[in-house]
Amino acid sequence: MFASFHAEALLYVGRFDEADAVLAEAAAIGRSLGDHRLQAYAGWVAMRAASMRGDAAATARLAREVERHPGDWFDHPTGAEFLAEAAEAMARVGDAGAAEGYAARASERRL
Secondary structure (H helix, E strand, O other), X not given: OHHHHHHHHHHHOOOHHHHHHHHHHHHHHHHHHOOHHHHHHHHHHHHHHHHHOOOHHHHHHHHHHXXXXXXXXXXXXXXXXXXXXXXXXXXXXXXXXXXXXXXXXXXXXOO
C-alpha cells in the first residue's frame, strides 16, 4: 500500500511517468501475491492519473479494473470513497453518464 501513497505524492508534483512506474510495480506485486487490495489501490491511483492526463479510455478501463478486485476495502466506507472518486475522474474526462452512475452508487452507500 505504501507504493500507492508514494505514487499519489508523485502525481501531486506532476511526476506522472514516475507514478506510472511505481503503480505498475505495485500492481505486478499484487498479482504475484494474489493481493486484491494492493491491485485495487494501484488501479485506483492509476485511474486518477489517467483522468488527470485526460485519457478517458484508460480512466474507464482502470475504474473497471479496480472493481474486479473487491474485498473488505470495498465493503467499508473506502468503497464509497472509490466510487465517488471514480465519478470525479469520469467527469474530469467528460463522461457524464459514467460519472452519474458512479456518483449514484456512491450516494447509495453513504452512511
